[in-house]
Amino acid sequence: MATHVKTTINNEAVEFLCEPHESLSSVLRERLHLTGTKEGCTTGDCGACSVMLDDRLVCSCLVLGVETEGMSIDTVEGVAKADKLHPIQEKLLEHAALQCGICTPGIVVSAKALLEKKADPTEEEVRFWLAGNLCRCTGYDKIIRAVLDAASVLREEA
Amino acid sequence: MDSLQYFAPTTLQEAVQLLETNSGCRIMAGGTDLIVQMHIGTASPPAIVDIKKIPELNKLQLSDSDLLLGPAVSGASITEQADIAAIYPGLVEAIDLIGSTQVQGRCSVGGNLCNASPAADTVPSLIVNNAVCEIHGASGVREVAAESFNLGPGKNCLSEGEILSLIRLPKPVPGSADAYLRFIPRTEMDIAVVGAAVSVTIGGDGVCSAARVAIGAVAPTALLVPEAAKALVGTDLNDQALENAGAAASQAASPISDKRGTAEYRIKVVGVLTRRAAAIAKQRALQN
Ligand code: FES
Ligand code: FES
Numbered sequence: 001m002a003t004h005v006k007t008t009i010n011n012e013a014v015e016f017l018c019e020p021h022e023s024l025s026s027v028l029r030e031r032l033h034l035t036g037t038k039e040g041c042t043t044g045d046c047g048a049c050s051v052m053l054d055d056r057l058v059c060s061c062l063v064l065g066v067e068t069e070g071m072s073i074d075t076v077e078g079v080a081k082a083d084k085l086h087p088i089q090e091k092l093l094e095h096a097a098l099q100c101g102i103c104t105p106g107i108v109v110s111a112k113a114l115l116e117k118k119a120d121p122t123e124e125e126v127r128f129w130l131a132g133n134l135c136r137c138t139g140y141d142k143i144i145r146a147v148l149d150a151a152s153v154l155r156e157e158a
Numbered sequence: 159m160d161s162l163q164y165f166a167p168t169t170l171q172e173a174v175q176l177l178e179t180n181s182g183c184r185i186m187a188g189g190t191d192l193i194v195q196m197h198i199g200t201a202s203p204p205a206i207v208d209i210k211k212i213p214e215l216n217k218l219q220l221s222d223s224d225l226l227l228g229p230a231v232s233g234a235s236i237t238e239q240a241d242i243a244a245i246y247p248g249l250v251e252a253i254d255l256i257g258s259t260q261v262q263g264r265c266s267v268g269g270n271l272c273n274a275s276p277a278a279d280t281v282p283s284l285i286v287n288n289a290v291c292e293i294h295g296a297s298g299v300r301e302v303a304a305e306s307f308n309l310g311p312g313k314n315c316l317s318e319g320e321i322l323s324l325i326r327l328p329k330p331v332p333g334s335a336d337a338y339l340r341f342i343p344r345t346e347m348d349i350a351v352v353g354a355a356v357s358v359t360i361g362g363d364g365v366c367s368a369a370r371v372a373i374g375a376v377a378p379t380a381l382l383v384p385e386a387a388k389a390l391v392g393t394d395l396n397d398q399a400l401e402n403a404g405a406a407a408s409q410a411a412s413p414i415s416d417k418r419g420t421a422e423y424r425i426k427v428v429g430v431l432t433r434r435a436a437a438i439a440k441q442r443a444l445q446n
Binding site for chain 1: 194258
């Protein structure tokens with residue numbers, strides 16, 4: 001039976017109907033057309049579906065849509081402000097840290113969560129934090145460099 | 159699957175009632191095992207009881223006498239608390255090894271225990287910390303020691319209608335510490351080939367007065383190894399004592415061979431990890 005769920009997505013009140021078995025990633029993509037969130041595996045292994053749920057980084061494929069009643073969800077669509085990209089997004093472009101781009105929204109959300117927690121992470125800390133974000137194209141080095149670079153930009157801005 | 163029912167009770171009593179009236183339903187904490195099983199088709203429960211909205215099951219409370227750990231508490235909310243890591247470093251290490259950052263945002267120690275995987279990272283650490291599991295059911299409350307909670311791969315001691323309501327870890331006495339090590343072929347995002355947890359208590363005279371050793375992924379359930387603890391107690395935890403504890407752990411192991419490693423290999427590695435985990439626990443205990 002379809003359930004009526006009330007949430008806040010990217011700071012806006014959003015209501016939707018979904019079946020109990022539907023994952024949050026599928027609700028975001030199929031019902032709300034927020035297709036920035038990607039689905040690579042739907043088993044929690046790739047991180048392409050990363051979102052913030054009540055300020056906690058999670059795989060949205062491992063969350064049921066019905067569970068999010070009353071919760072706040074932040075997706076990659078909320079990261080850029082108007083036409084200004086977030087420094088993480090800018091640095092990913094600058095370092096050519098994406099090819100097919102399927103992993104990129106998950107990397108953006110995940111890296112942002114890290115930098116909000118830790119403004120000056122070591123390379124090792126970035127690698128461990130992003131271990132659950134798989135990229136089949138870039139070989140990771142460029143992604144790591146982009147995140148470290150974005151961290152220093154954010155520190156200067158702060 | 160379309161007929162799946164979802165319940166989000168807000169009290170333990172309500173949860174127990176739902177479990178009683180919905181035969182075959184599954185309890186969900188973080189969902190990082192259950193939702194995967196549903197996606198790949200190895201589980202298709204008629205109903206899910208989500209326990210995350212029950213305040214009592216989200217308890218995380220460190221006091222002078224113990225740590226009260228609600229079964230719905232996410233791994234990330236434990237690992238980010240420095241005061242818990244200072245007292246139970248091995249347990250927190252084990253939680254930090256589960257899945258990815260994203261998975262840790264949802265997965266729970268209670269779920270890791272109830273899922274009853276022989277390779278579950280937190281279970282050996284719960285065992286060496288003398289964790290007691292409180293179980294609620296229609297007929298009341300009972301307590302089970304962590305080492306007796308699981309009965310075999312995928313099988314725990316909960317009867318239909320019962321729910322794990324709390325994990326209680328007594329506070330270690332001064333001079334105590336724990337450690338957990340696991341072996342995997344890469345550094346992250348994998349399942350233990352072998353795991354070993356050790357806790358020791360060292361007196362003012364430098365002699366080990368108490369120890370517990372538990373090993374994972376080398377038997378149908380995580381295993382408490384009293385013989386390995388015996389090899390440590392009464393010694394100053396010298397190299398020979400650690401070696402003996404490792405040998406006892408290897409002796410107790412009865413692993414299977416699978417794609418992650420052969421039985422022979424696991425038996426050898428569990429001895430090495432036990433010895434190393436004991437050495438780390440010793441160093442930590444000397445500072446406590
Ligand atoms: S789609 Fe969620 S982790 Fe891969
Ligand atoms: S850019 Fe293709 S998966 Fe990362």
